[in-house]
Amino acid sequence: METIKNIHTRRSIRNYSDQPVSKEELQEILEAGTWAPSGVNLQPWYFVALHSPEERAKMEEIMVRVSDRLEPSLKARFATAPSVVDETVTFVRSLGGAPVYILAFQLKPDYENAADMVNLSIGAALENILLSANDKGLGTCWLTAPVETQVGDELRDLFAPGKGSLVALVTLGYPEKEGKAPKRKDGRFVII
Template identity: 45%
Template sequence: METKDAIIGRRSVRRYTDQSLNDSDVQDIITAGLYAPSAIDLQPWYFVVIKSTEKLEEFRTFMSDVYDEFEPVLNERFANHPATIAETKVFLNSLGGAQCCILAFMLKQDYPDKKSVIEGVSAAVQNMLLAAYDMGIGSCWMTAPMRAGMDEELRRKYAAEHGEFIAAVTFGYPAYTPKAPQRKEGRYVII
């Protein structure tokens, strides 16, 4: 697959089949994240891979609580799109049946240049999304715990000795292929 095809073709998948992911594919996804660029080669990421049935169920319960806190944001943002709110509720409560979820954190709690560390961790997440897509594995980057104000609780629960929560990403074999949203105008200038 060409890199451009992966960038343009990858979608946020919110419904997965029950086909399990094999450990070598999960390892390849993590490795892609580990090879992301980072400012002054800090490699500032720390990943928690949730793959066991028991831990996925525990995380689903946590995300159900996240939805309860996040619902007002969704109601405001999608007031004219109740189907989107309903779909998000189902997804956050079930993780869409994902077979794996990777939580991305900052490696440490104290960095003098926090913005560049967030960029590095975000680049690692993007690498994982593209690697998964290349393997036929769907994904969805979630920031709802931050928007719901539950990111610190998530960090204490899964990575207490590490830094801030950046994102959670679900992975699994897609049960459907979402349509790409229309690209919005006015997002760049060439000077």
């Protein structure tokens, strides 16, 4: 797929079909993540892909708490749009029925370099994962809800002991339906 088309067609998917993702596809997608640029070539990412039903069930138990903790802030932010709150809480609780969850951690528990640089590098790797998945006809959704609701350490201890902080969670699978692109906001860049 042409790069610009891939960027323009990638969507955040919140409902997935029950079609499985092969380990070969998953490996290629994770490998694409590792080819991202990183500050001073730290390559500070560590990905854990929850592929088995047993491991996903552990994550789903935690996401029930995450959705409960997240709901009050969503109600405040979307006071005039209760359907957005309901849809978001439902997605966070169920992770859309995705067959794979990818957890992105910092590789080490501490870095001498600024945390912002480390997390920006991991963000670049996550974007590679999202675009690689889209190129294969798979959907994704990038979530920070586990970080925002302070369950990152619990997830690290469960799935990546000895690694650093949780940065994000990505759901991955075949979309149940095509995602819609939100309107792009104006005034987000200038050429001088």
